[in-house]
Amino acid sequence: MAVVSKKIPAPDKVKIRTALLSVSDKSGIVELAKALSKEGVRLLSTGGTHKSIAAAGIAVTDVSDITGFPEIMDGRVKTLHPRVHGGLLAIRDDTEHQAAMKEHGIEGIDLVVVNLYPFEDVRAAGGDYPTTVENIDIGGPAMIRASAKNHAYVTILTDPADYPALLDQLSADEGQTAYAFRQLMAAKAFARTAAYDAMISNWFAEALEIVTPRHRVIGGVLREEMRYGENPHQTAAFYVTGDNRPGVSTATLLQGKQLSYNNINDTDAAYELVAEFSPANGPACAIIKHANPCGVATGSSLVEAYKRALACDSVSAFGGIIALNSLLDAETAEEIVKLFTEVIIAPAVSDEARAIIARKPNLRLLSVGALPDPRTPGLTAKTVSGGLLVQSRDNAMVDDLELKVVTKRAPTAQELIDMKFAFRVAKHVKSNAVVYAKNGQTVGIGAGQMSRVDSARIAAIKAEDAAKAMGLAEPLTRGSAVASEAFLPFADGLLSAIAAGATAVIQPGGSMRDEEVIAAANEHDVAMVFTGVRHFRH
Template sequence: MAVASKKIPAPDLVPVRRALLSVSDKTGLVDFAAALAHSGVELISTGGAAKAIAAAGIAVRDVSDLTGFPEIMDGRVKTLHPAVHGALLGIRDDPEHQDAMREHGIEPIDLVVVNLYPFEDVRRSGADHASIVENIDIGGPAMVRASAKNHAYVAIVTDPEDYAPLLNALEMNIGSLSLEFRQKLAAKAFARTAAYDAAISAWFAETLEIENPVWRAFGGKLESVMRYGENPHQQAGFYLTGDRRPGVATARQLQGKQLSYNNINDTDAAFELVGEFDPSRSAAVAIIKHANPCGVAEGKSLKEAYLKALACDPVSAFGGIVAMNRTLDAEAAEEIVKTFTEVIIAPDVSHDAQAIIAAKKNLRLLVAGGLPDPHSPGLSVKSVAGGLLVQGRDNAVVTARDLKVVTKRTPTPQEIANLQFAFRVAKHVKSNAIVYAKDGATVGIGAGQMSRVDSSRIAARKALDAAEAAGLAEPLTKGSVVASDAFFPFADGLLSAIEAGATAVIQPGGSMRDDEVIAAADEHGIAMVFTGVRHFRH
């Protein structure tokens, strides 16, 4: 049953006479408290915050003096008291509330400054279960929500970044805060507690292995406002969820223009792809355009891998994203800057390489500090009208032991290596995906087509174009292997790949017409392996 409103209008300006400061993050706290005290604001505080303020010689009243009750249970109970929440929730212009406050000796609090126990940081640190639970804040969110609900009279600050704007607003309004300012603080406060509770509920679901909880919440903090989204008429912002998986969200940008919406989307796709390749085994480079790879390769060096990747589709590489699985060195940097590139992302960068990139001022250079683990779990979220589609990250990695030879001819060891390479790339190509590979490099990629045979033909056509650009007599698909992200529903897609020159095929299998496809492979002397794993990517 809904609670009826008394329809008491909120005042515009509310003087700030008393403030309650209860913070975990003490960044800027003492200076902020000093400025409030200088303005004549009475300060009330708790625990370590009170000690820090008092140590600076600033008059502060402990919350236990206000409640008449000590902090108990290791500080678990300190602000959960009518003397606090009555001071926050009381409607100052309601006679009944006024009488209750007078009767119980409750004085109003006009400003509350709270930031919550660092649950998200403790969870990411790998702390044990008990430590994580102990960092679930209870009193803090209760005060935040109480103050935000009663924003008609109370200002709530949940972020040290708001200290300076609040002090400026107090000065502009001679010790008062406007209703509009209080409303904006309240909106931010509710968003903060929502994101906090989302992190806690997600941790419980993960810990208890609840794959599909009845209520699913997601939260994030605004990192940057984009100039626009995918198109200029779309607004966009970049939010950080707190996941420490190495990638575009955790990377440091060393130079270049602000990342756009499309830059971030494409850079994430590129770095996730190169994360498939162990840097201790080989250097790997991926060139991405519109979230699809236009060239991927392994090599003994990043320079070698980059040049092999570039050769796959040099036209599409113009204005693309380049990702690598090793520290960017000068030799590779010199090659990359020869082609217009939007973003480079790597685990690290050498000083010499950074100096080379610096000559291209608009080129964005990101250092991620590590590689994403292709095996790690996680969630993928997609919005649809009226809802969210949530699934686990595609963390399936197919090894040579997983391959099942289904044809009369068994692939050679070299073909096996190229088949594994091609299938790893196909995992990151929009469906329907066809990837031709040879000597540890893609030589033709067909992406995002409604028909698998069309993807096969487009990949072969691109290989022809690349051969012409390189002055080769025939496309590199001759003698290549081919990967399909899903099964061939008919033999036509396979026949198209054979026509392009593929000698071995890797695909999930599972079609009603597998026997027909296998027979076509045998008829042409082609080796084929099934993985039992599909990699649709929409």
């Protein structure tokens, strides 16, 4: 049954007379305590926060002196007491609440400054189960929610970034806060506890291997507001979830303008793709446009990998995203600045390369420090009208799959290498996807077509255009391997690839017409392998 409000109007201004400070992150807390003390505010505190404030010579009362009860159970119980929560939840203009406060010796608390145990940090650091559980805050969220609910009378702060705004309010208005400010801080407080609880519930689901929990919440912390979304009439913001997967969310922006919504989306796609190529196997480069690769290659050096990736489709690469799997050096940087590029992302950047990239001040340069592990499990999500689609990350790797030769002719050693390269790239191309590869280089990419045969044809056309640009007599698809990220439903897509010059095909298999497709491959002496795994990407 719903609780009915007494409809007592909230006051516009509330004088801050008593404040409770209890923080895990002590950034700026001593300075805040000094400023509040100068305003004549009585300070209450707990544990380590109390010690920090007292050590600075600031008058502060321990909460246990208010409750008449010491902290117990290693600090698990300290603020969960009626004299604390009564002081937070009392409606000051309600005569019944006033009487209860008087009867039980409860003093009103006008300001609460709380931030939470570092659960996110402990989880990200790989803390064991008992340590992670111990860092689930209980008293903090309880005080935050109580204060935020009673924002008509109580100001709640959960973020050190809001300390200056509070002090500005007090300074400008004789130690009072305005109702609009208290509302805003309450909204932030509930968002904070919601994100915190989301992180905890998702950790439990992961730890207990609960694949589809009854309730799924994904929380994030605002990293930055975007100028706009995919288009100028759309608003957007970037939130980070705190799982610390190396990538655009953990990168350092070394130079350049703020990343746009599209930049972030495309840069994430680029870095996830290039991470498929371990630096232990040599340098690799991926060039992305609108979340689709327009060129991917390996090389004996990073600059060679970049040049070979660019050669696949130098027209589409204009204004694209460049992702590298190893340190960006000066030689590669010199080549990259010859082309208009939106973003470069790499695990590291040499000082010489930074100086070269600095010639293009608008070019965004990101250093991550590490590559994401393609095999690491995790979740991805997207919204639909009225819902959220959540799935496990596509962490299948072609090197881990059992490939089945289904044609009379088995692939040669080089064809098998090219097949795996093409299939690795096809995983990151929007469906329907067809990728031609030869000698560690994409030579034709067809993406996102409604018909798979059209993807095969577009990739072949791209290859022909690239050959003309390089002055070659024939496209590099001659003698290439071709990958389809999903099964070939008809022989027509295969025949288009054969017409382009492909001699080997890798695909998941599983079509009702597999035998028809295999027969066509045998007829043209083309080797074909099935992976048994598809990589739809929408």
